[in-house]
Amino acid sequence: MRWAEMRWIASVAMALAMLAGVALIDAASAQTAAPPAGQGAPPALSGAPLGRTSATEAEVMRQIRQGVQGYVSIPDKKAGVLIQSEGENWRNFRNGPESTYGTWVLLGMVIVLAAFFAIRGRIRIEAGPAHRTIQRFNAVERFAHWLTATCFIVLALTGLNMLYGRYILPPVIGREAFAALALYGKYAHNYIAIGFVVGVLLMIVLWVHHNIPNKYDMQWLAKAGGLFTRGVHPPSRKFNAGQKLIFWSVVLGGAVLTVTGFYLMWPFEFGMTVHDMQFMLVAHGVVGLVLIAIIVAHIYIGSIGMEGAFDAMGTGQVDENWAREHHNLWVAEVKGEAAQHGHD
Numbered sequence: 001m002r003w004a005e006m007r008w009i010a011s012v013a014m015a016l017a018m019l020a021g022v023a024l025i026d027a028a029s030a031q032t033a034a035p036p037a038g039q040g041a042p043p044a045l046s047g048a049p050l051g052r053t054s055a056t057e058a059e060v061m062r063q064i065r066q067g068v069q070g071y072v073s074i075p076d077k078k079a080g081v082l083i084q085s086e087g088e089n090w091r092n093f094r095n096g097p098e099s100t101y102g103t104w105v106l107l108g109m110v111i112v113l114a115a116f117f118a119i120r121g122r123i124r125i126e127a128g129p130a131h132r133t134i135q136r137f138n139a140v141e142r143f144a145h146w147l148t149a150t151c152f153i154v155l156a157l158t159g160l161n162m163l164y165g166r167y168i169l170p171p172v173i174g175r176e177a178f179a180a181l182a183l184y185g186k187y188a189h190n191y192i193a194i195g196f197v198v199g200v201l202l203m204i205v206l207w208v209h210h211n212i213p214n215k216y217d218m219q220w221l222a223k224a225g226g227l228f229t230r231g232v233h234p235p236s237r238k239f240n241a242g243q244k245l246i247f248w249s250v251v252l253g254g255a256v257l258t259v260t261g262f263y264l265m266w267p268f269e270f271g272m273t274v275h276d277m278q279f280m281l282v283a284h285g286v287v288g289l290v291l292i293a294i295i296v297a298h299i300y301i302g303s304i305g306m307e308g309a310f311d312a313m314g315t316g317q318v319d320e321n322w323a324r325e326h327h328n329l330w331v332a333e334v335k336g337e338a339a340q341h342g343h344d
């Protein structure tokens, strides 16, 4: 055989061997790309140079992104997930719609209240003060309220700092001061939550029986509590429908914040997966933002928005004319008078 013939045969053999080799590698890769059961030896990548990913590797990457386990031999379920794309989705939601709509909900509430104040002004005691007072809340009730209120305000401020602080504060107070504030704010958030839970539980015990819906609530809501119209005072017992909405928002919103916050304090405990943790974070953030907006409205009406209201939680004594205008049936009950069904 001449040299030329031998070289030709060798070339063909080499080509055939290479084709067979490629076919073998492909077959092997195809097997590894099948969803691994999570047990046994983890499948291996074919080792193609970076930047020249084969279709098979793309499939492997897709599965890794979907959280399929078994590509690494780490027995720990959580650590065995190489890439968790939902983490990116969660981060985008938190820093995108949650933050943006949260800003609008809070700013929207402030704008609505400012407009209401500009148009309606402070809601006055229309008959003027009677200069006779009546006890509205005793010391235990006021303690429960102010415990809940102070804890909630600290929780709201430290929570908002976690969501928005890094956009606003570092240029103002410097990065190091912000880092310290964020750290101690987080500690405060964790511990002060306990006071909030105790406060809400106390308020439930003290006030739940006054917050059961009754027939006057629909009338109150239909007239928007007379808040927009002078001289309109729908009948109300101890709490009107608007206050019941505040009470139940605090109780139900507080319950969601407590449960989700509890899991966030002990991440990945109690069988929580990374998905569960992301859900807890979203629920905690969204409910927290909505409850803050509601409480901003409550603080407005309980302070500058209505003459005579603050005293109820300040001294516990309210002016009798204020009480008759806003809670006529309750006044009748405590004074043992015949019930009048309000005037409007």
Ligand code: HEM
Residues within 6 Å of the ligand: 136, 145, 148, 149, 150, 152, 153, 203, 239, 242, 243, 244, 246, 247, 250, 295, 298, 299, 302, 303, 309, 310, 311, 312, 313
């Ligand atoms: C500085 C802030 C606050 C002020 C000035 C304030 C003022 C008041 C006043 C005056 C009342 C009694 C209303 C009445 O006599 O009918 C009240 C009741 C109440 N407050 Fe507050 N409050 C504040 C913060 C909070 C916070 C942060 C919460 C809860 C997170 C809260 C929850 C409640 C609840 C559930 C009631 C009973 C239902 C109602 O009257 O709406 N308060 N507050």
